[in-house]
Amino acid sequence: MLTLFRKRIIKKSVLFVLAAAALLLCSCGGDLEYFYDYGEYTPGDIQMFTYEESGDGVDGIVGVSRNVTTTHISIYNGELYFTAKNDADKSVSAGYTLYRYNPKTGNITYVCADPTCTHGTYDCPFYGIDAGYEFYIEDDNIYYRQQYSFYADDYSEDVSSDTYTKVNGFAMYNMKTGEYKWLRDNDSSYLLLDMVVHNGVCFYIDTLNDEKTGEWHDYFCSQDTKTGKITEYGIEYTPDMAFDGKLLLSAPDNSMYCLDIDTGEIHEGIGESCLYYKTDDGFIYVDDDGLKSCAPDGSGEKALGVGIDDLGYYYVTENYIYYTVREDTVMIRVPKSGGIYGSSDKTSHQLKSVDVRTVYRMKHDGSEKTEIWRPDIEENSSFFLPEDFVVLGRYIYCDCTSYDYDEEYDVWDIGLPDHRFIRYDTETGEIYRINPEEGEK
């Protein structure tokens, strides 16, 4: 009896479900009358743009894959890597992502290799890349700090909500394989700084609490990215550069130390300095007196004739040292505190003196000093002031602020930010704006 009842139930249930579904499928919207026409896609040509080869490069220089400029441009395998606002996201709140610029083709591509990625969600490996912080490239691996938060339900705004997730720490992305690896959280501390990576070991400064004194210190630390092992050295040194199994560290008083990465022993370095470049000839560095060079063993210290008071910034290539010298100032109009750039209310502005830096270059031994780029400041015109830069071949890739002349008030204003950085041709003096949104102009 029960079996018969079950059979009836089964038949009726299945028939009902199938009938209901079939009825719904049949009653779905019928034939469509109007279709959108997108035409046929025809691939366009990618144009090569002008690029002149040069005998100079940065292949033999240690210290360039760490993005040393204030707005973080780094060179790796002859290409420029930089962070900029995500061009795929047109909203005002668009976050940053990592781009790659090929100086020979002029192409700017996302380092995230997925062409369907919007780079605006945590699906993207570079979502939330900390643009105010440096990244480091070694052996096709990019090491970077990543920081963002989100609500899983998209509606809640309560940070105590279960759906609120905060991501803050170090990540690694392999450009060849597309592998993404989360290296460490940054929950316990609030700052991870000055990253240097050597043979897969990441050196950095972490702000940690001293349990004995209760005080916070910027301690030198390392993490082996393969094993995940973190070492806290308990000293307030800053990692500067690494080569041949050695890491150069600078103490708060600028005295230098050398860490043997394999043994973990710390030895005294080559004097007092910071911010090194290592070349085939030795080291080029800055100390309290100015720009200097020395032999690979630290001997033969030589002043290169640029005093610390004049020196603005410097960058070393295989053949030259490029450096800026403050030689002039110019008065520009900036908003008073709380004012807005570009506001039509000019009474809320004030004049401010800005350094004008000229770019020079010289040989590693200090010879052949040559003026490369002197900003041309003429009335009724616009001009660029070079800031920090990298050099590749005969081109300087430079963080630059542009200034426009306001005839009505006879003063210069800060120009519209229509570029991420510019390319300055040291042979012709031509300037190109480079912008992920528009490509090169």
Place this chain on the structure above:
Amino acid sequence: MKYVCFELRKIFGAKYVWIIAAAMLALNCAVALYTANETKKTEMIPSDVAVDFFRLCADDPDTIRENYIVFMKNIAGQQSGEEGGGTPTSNTYSDTYPDMLFYALLNSTDTSFRTYGDDIEGVIKTAETNLYELDFSGTPHGSYAYRNQSEVIRAYTEARNNVRIGFEYPHGWGEYFAYDAVNIFILIVTLTAASTVFTSELGAGILPVIRATRRGRGATAAAKIAALTAVSAAVALIFALSTFAIFGISFGCSSPYNAIQVISGHRLDPHVISVGEYFAITLLLQVLSAVLLSLSVLAVSVVFGHFAATYIFGLGVIGVSFLLNGIFYNHANAAVRYFNIIATMNADGLFERYRSVNVFGFPVEYPIFIAAVFLLLSVLLAAVFALVYSRASSAERFGAHRALGRRLLGKKNGAGEGI
């Protein structure tokens, strides 16, 4: 066939299978109804009202355009304070909902459909630039990175040239596809049915007897596999179709012939398929996943030989899949995110955009890869079950006689020794 029918009768004969199936079906219907009602609350305009408006737009676009121009002039007039400026909150199309909402819905839908070609072109151009750069850097044409970019160009060019989006108000389907709780219910019922097939015989003590018969091994094992596959498929279809019925009744359904790209979240779907075809694919994936779970449970049950252990294993598989699907991944290509039963049953994540797995340097799309692996695993598990089931030792046969003897004599201990 006789054996299959016998196995089916055995599964349907277990009372608890019915109880759990009925409870899960009722629970799924309740959850689906609740979800549909909650989703309806977020609608700008009820779908039936919006459908009527879109039909009007398709039938008489000139009138709608004129109405829209008057509407915009009225807004402009009101903003500038001109006399004669009408009210922008007029109700031409519905007494309840202002025109502004209808135009907003029309604009957003129309813009989304119209710009589809440009968006896909953007993806192709990005991949072309990537490919050019890979070429420039000397990346081998046989590498995964190179092939993957080429495949993206091929897939999206095909989509760009062949996807035909029809003008309509898409409704019903998106809501149905987004509802994924049904998969849990399907898996629980499948697990319950699968746990019954082998362990009930073992528990009753008749398994060794069956094994000892002429067709008690290979044929019986095959019948068990076939019956369980049929039951799993039926369960998946009944649950999916009943869910579809609930969402269809709640929202109605737009054309199943329209391109899948009209569904929100599938804009970058590179497949040239219709909504109806995608619906069929989701059903197939649900069936495939349910069959895989049931066969894995069957294979484990013949090894464990214990109902509780088998059931716990099945629950573990569901739980792990659920966790893998639900936990936070901060990278889209984390394979486990898609390579699990729950994610496969949801299907949306696999189809929303082109994603591939690196198989010996060749990019293989996730849906194809997963379907192939699931099929292979199913065959493998079925083979494992058949093999283990068929291998009964003489001692086991002897044990069967003893067990039978114990039952016949109705004694608990020691009875039947030596039979």
